Amino acid sequence: MEISxxxxxxxxxxxxxxxxxxxxxxxxxxxxxxxxxxFQPIYADDVNxxxxxxxxxxxxxxxxxxxxxxxxxxxxxxxLKTQITEKWVHHDFKGERTIxxxxxxxxxxxxxxxxxxxxxxxxxxxxxxxAWLYRSLKNTGQEQRFMKMSRDLYMESYSNxxxxxxxxxxxxxxxxxxELSRRIGDxxxxxxxxxxxxxxxxxGGEAKIIDMAKEQWNLIREEKARQA
Numbered sequence: 001m002e003i004s005x006x007x008x009x010x011x012x013x014x015x016x017x018x019x020x021x022x023x024x025x026x027x028x029x030x031x032x033x034x035x036x037x038x039f040q041p042i043y044a045d046d047v048n049x050x051x052x053x054x055x056x057x058x059x060x061x062x063x064x065x066x067x068x069x070x071x072x073x074x075x076x077x078x079x080l081k082t083q084i085t086e087k088w089v090h091h092d093f094k095g096e097r098t099i100x101x102x103x104x105x106x107x108x109x110x111x112x113x114x115x116x117x118x119x120x121x122x123x124x125x126x127x128x129x130x131a132w133l134y135r136s137l138k139n140t141g142q143e144q145r146f147m148k149m150s151r152d153l154y155m156e157s158y159s160n161x162x163x164x165x166x167x168x169x170x171x172x173x174x175x176x177x178x179e180l181s182r183r184i185g186d187x188x189x190x191x192x193x194x195x196x197x198x199x200x201x202x203x204g205g206e207a208k209i210i211d212m213a214k215e216q217w218n219l220i221r222e223e224k225a226r227q228a
Contacts, residue, residue, distance in 0.1 A: 005029035005047045006096065011055045014070055015062035015080055021094045022056075025049045037216060038147075038179050040132040050129055051102035054093075054109045061088030063108035067122040067166070079115050084108075099133055106130045121163040121173070124153035128180075144184055151180035151189075171197055171206040175213055187220055194220070 006023045013020065031044040041050070056063045061084045093105055110126045131146035154177045157163050163173055178193030197213035200206070 006052075008094070011057075013055075013057035013060060013062055014064055014068060015072070015077065016057060016060040016085075018057065018059045020055075020058045023052055023094060023096065025052055036132075037212060038128070038132075038176070038183065040135065048099075048102075050132065051097040051099070051105075053129065054102075054105035054126075056091065056093040056105050056108060058090060058092065058094070060085045061091075061108070063105060063112050065109060065122070065126070067125060068113065068116070068118055073117060076116050080112065083115055084112060099137065103130065103133050106133070119162040119166070120153045120157035120160060121166055121168055124150050124157055124176075127153060128176075147180050148184050151177060151184060151186075154180065169206060171200050171209050174200075175209050178213065179216060182216060182220060187224065190220055191217070 003026070005025055007026055008021050009024045010019050011022050012018070025047055029045075029047045030049045031047075032041045033044040034042050036042065043049070053065050054063055055065070060080075062080060091104075093101060097105070106126055106129055110123060110130070113123045113126060127146045127150040131143050131150060134140075134142040134146060154173055157168075158170075158173050158177060163170075174193045174196045178190050178197060181187070181193065182190035194213045194217040197210060198217065201210045
């Protein structure tokens with residue numbers, strides 16, 4: 001018997017506390033061919049683990065990822081009830097997802113994360129993944145739109161340092177601001193933040209990201225020279 005790349009997992013909704021099933025990808029089926037300069041994983045076969053990062057509660061509509069905190073500020077659950085649950089039309093996200101269902105799930109999670117006042121670093125990650133999904137559909141307009149949203153949210157996270165308790169390092173967050181700025185044509189911020197990353201090389205660690213920053217910084221220099 002052939003093993004399915006997917007398995008069903010029971011998840012408890014952070015909001016309504018009810019359980020619902022969701023699909024996850026077995027790790028041995030996750031084969032990354034290469035990674036883009038903004039860390040988009042390009043998978044070697046048809047199994048795309050990105051499609052299953054978001055959990056969509058079938059009961060109340062609350063959508064979230066592992067990066068969401070369990071804490072709800074006072075009043076937030078009332079806001080979720082009026083803005084999400086009361087408008088929720090039962091959707092089934094528990095089967096295999098198409099790219100369009102994945103996009104819908106990420107947009108729901110972004111909306112929920114915004115209402116819940118999740119950390120900027122978490123909502124930046126959601127908009128970044130939306131940009132990647134639109135990139136794979138070759139929808140440049142939406143890709144650019146979500147890259148800019150992601151860059152702005154990473155900037156907010158960087159100034160508030162709300163990433164400090166997460167796995168995101170300051171080198172990585174500065175790199176993301178720089179690379180997304182480069183991709184949306186904001187060469188001034190790209191240059192500024194790539195320089196900040198490169199300045200960190202004397203501190204050791206994250207050598208790969210520092211090398212990537214140097215490469216991208218050279219690309220910008222060539223681009224500016226061509227425009228001059």
